[in-house]
Amino acid sequence: MQRLSIILPAKNEAEGLQRTLPALRQAWPLAEVIVVDDGSTDATATIAAGHGARVVSHPYSMGNGAAIKRGARTASGEILVFMDADGQHSAEHIGALLAKLDEGYDMVVGARDRSGQANLHRGLANGFYNRLASHMTGHRIDDLTSGFRAVRAERFREFLHLLPNGFSYPTTSTMAFFRSAYPVAYVPIPVARRVGTSSHIRPIKDGIRFLLIIFKIATLYSPLKLFAPIAVCFFLTGLGYYGYTFATMHRLTNMSTLLFSAAVIIFLIGLISEQITNLTYRRDD
Numbered sequence: 001m002q003r004l005s006i007i008l009p010a011k012n013e014a015e016g017l018q019r020t021l022p023a024l025r026q027a028w029p030l031a032e033v034i035v036v037d038d039g040s041t042d043a044t045a046t047i048a049a050g051h052g053a054r055v056v057s058h059p060y061s062m063g064n065g066a067a068i069k070r071g072a073r074t075a076s077g078e079i080l081v082f083m084d085a086d087g088q089h090s091a092e093h094i095g096a097l098l099a100k101l102d103e104g105y106d107m108v109v110g111a112r113d114r115s116g117q118a119n120l121h122r123g124l125a126n127g128f129y130n131r132l133a134s135h136m137t138g139h140r141i142d143d144l145t146s147g148f149r150a151v152r153a154e155r156f157r158e159f160l161h162l163l164p165n166g167f168s169y170p171t172t173s174t175m176a177f178f179r180s181a182y183p184v185a186y187v188p189i190p191v192a193r194r195v196g197t198s199s200h201i202r203p204i205k206d207g208i209r210f211l212l213i214i215f216k217i218a219t220l221y222s223p224l225k226l227f228a229p230i231a232v233c234f235f236l237t238g239l240g241y242y243g244y245t246f247a248t249m250h251r252l253t254n255m256s257t258l259l260f261s262a263a264v265i266i267f268l269i270g271l272i273s274e275q276i277t278n279l280t281y282r283r284d285d
Contacts, residue, residue: 005077009067227270
C-alpha cells in the first residue's frame with residue numbers, strides 16, 4: 001500500500017485546525033499529516049503539534065504556494081493530498097479522491113459546486129477560468145482553482161519550479177499536468193463554510209489576480225491559442241480600417257499600418273512563447 005501524506009498550508013488557522021486535525025487523525029490514522037505554518041501570529045503551530053501533525057514553519061509569510069511547495073518537499077508519501085486548514089474540506093472525502101487516483105490518474109481534484117464558492121463574483125470568475133482552461137486543453141475542467149486534490153508525489157514534484165508562491169498554485173499545477181499528458185480527473189465534493197477569520201484573498205486584488213490567471217493559463221498550456229486570435233483581431237481591424245480609408249480618402253493611413261504591424265508582432269510573440277513553453281516541458285528520458 002502506498003504511503004499517504006496529507007499537507008495543509010495554514011496561516012492563522014488555529015481555530016480551523018482544531019476541527020480539521022482530529023477528523024484527519026480519526027479517518028486516516030496511518031497517514032503522515034504535515035501542517036505548513038506560513039508565518040502565523042496565532043497558535044497554529046502549537047495546536048498542529050498538539051494534534052500529532054508534523055509542523056513545518058516559515059519565519060514569515062511566504063504565500064500559499066510556497067507552503068504547498070515546502071510541504072511537498074517535506075512529505076515522505078508516494079501520494080500527496082492537499083487540503084485547506086480552515087475546515088472547508090472534509091477528511092471523509094479524501095477516500096473518493098484516492099479511489100479515483102487508483103483508476104490510473106495522476107491527479108484528482110475535488111470539484112466544488114456553486115454553493116462552495118466564497119461569493120458571487122468569485123464564482124463567476126472561477127466559471128470563466130474553467131471554460132477558458134477547457135478550451136485551451138480540449139478537456140472538460142470542472143474546477144481549475146480548487147485546492148483540494150490528490151496527486152502522485154513523483155509527478156507533482158516535477159513542476160515545483162513552475163509553481164508560484166501565491167494563491168494560483170492549483171491553476172499552475174493543473175495546467176502543467178494537462179500539458180505533460182498526465183491524466184487528471186475531477187470528483188464532485190461539497191464544501192463547508194470556513195472556520196475562523198475571513199479569506200486571506202482580498203477583493204481589491206481579485207481583478208489583477210483574474211488577469212494574471214488568464215495569462216498563466218495561456219502561457220502554461222499553449223500561448224499561441226491566446227496570441228493568434230488577438231493577432232487576427234488586430235489584422236482584421238487594420239484591414240477594415242484600410243478599406244474604409246481607401247474608399248473615402250484613397251490612401252493607406254498610419255493607423256492601418258500600425259494595426260497591421262501590431263498583428264505581426266503579437267503573432268510572433270505568441271510563436272516565441274509557444275517554443276519557450278515546449279522547452280519548459282521538454283523531458284529527456
